[in-house]
Amino acid sequence: MHIPVVVGALALTALLLGHGLIPSGIGTWVDALLPWSGLALIPLAVLALVLKSGRGAISLLVPLVVLALLFGRDLVPLPSGPVDLRVATQNLDADNPAQCKALQALSEADLLAAQEVTAQCGLDYPHHFAVGTVALWSRYPITDSARLDLDLGWYRALRATVNAPHGPVTVFVAHLGSVRPGATEDRDRSLRRLAELARAQSGPVLVLGDLNTASTDREMALFQGFQDARSGFGFTWPAAFPVVRLDHVLYRGLTPGSATTSAANGSDHRAAVAGFTTSGQLAPRAGTAPVTR
Structure with missing residues (x-):
């Protein structure tokens, strides 16, 4: 019962790591919306819960870690400093x-x-x-x-x-x-x-x-x-x-x-x-x- 969640987690991970391989054109649009790709974790997590899939839930840690590496710094506010x-x-x-x-x-x-x-x-x-x-x-x-x-x-x-x-x-x-x-x-x-x-x-x-x-x-x-x-x-x-x-x-x-x-x-x-x-x-x-x- 964990297969759909694992497949979804792997697909999201592949998108995050390999979006640059998508040809320009459609790839440009994928690049632009990449910060929002993490929203896909929500339905996947719900699915893992519904299926009572522990393996599926664990598999979601992989794209979560990749998202943190790619965008973690974007969640940190810019510290204030002197301005002239x-x-x-x-x-x-x-x-x-x-x-x-x-x-x-x-x-x-x-x-x-x-x-x-x-x-x-x-x-x-x-x-x-x-x-x-x-x-x-x-x-x-x-x-x-x-x-x-x-x-x-x-x-x-x-x-x-x-x-x-x-x-x-x-x-x-x-x-x-x-x-x-x-x-x-x-x-x-x-x-x-x-x-x-x-x-x-x-x-x-x-x-x-x-x-x-x-x-x-x-x-x-x-x-x-x-x-x-x-x-x-x-x-x-x-x-x-x-x-x-x-x-x-x-x-x-x-x-x-x-x-x-x-x-x-x-x-x-x-x-x-x-x-x-x-x-x-x-x-x-x-x-x-x-x-x-």
Whole structure:
């Protein structure tokens, strides 16, 4: 009577360990929903209870251990630390009539990045740079800036050098193309280009924006040496009941002191918010996740 439960446990374990072998396309969607795969343990546990299967119940420990190894750190909140650079990013939703309200709600950030910007809001920031529908507002001087070609067919990304309290920080803001079932090539190509540009920079680097790429997506391994500043899973989309993190605060050469998500204010994405200290070099902390899985 234990066979159905054992088979289910083995199938879940195989998915957790072998999801990267699933071809891109469907594999991208599997990657995105991987953190939710642990919910399969609930019906399996109920089945083991109904069947009074001790062996079946014991077999569930295998996928449980694998889940703990893969996602245990995501259940640990980011310890608070000193912050001298506050950062926020949000996809505002082009059709959102409350874009200015959404931006004002994030205006405590020293660096505010936004995507799908269509409104003129007159924010109280001394420095601003925009390319198409992506924008960066800064309380610190922007000493260099450029629009980026990520092979999207349009310009929806920028790079800026910000003179932060302890020295320059290179900031990328991007909005990558959406992933469609069976069609990830365009997103993958632009993500690869963005990662190449970010890795090529020296000194502290931030990559902000809606990358349309889940934290667990295999392509996030392109950002070798970067971390994703989040506390817990930090899901941002859809705003009403977030199930995946598409909006990222990737960093290198900075030390995170806080991370959260905040209200959508009319958008279909929640904002990703983080705080850093810019003095010293990167010091990995519990609760920050490398962008490899």
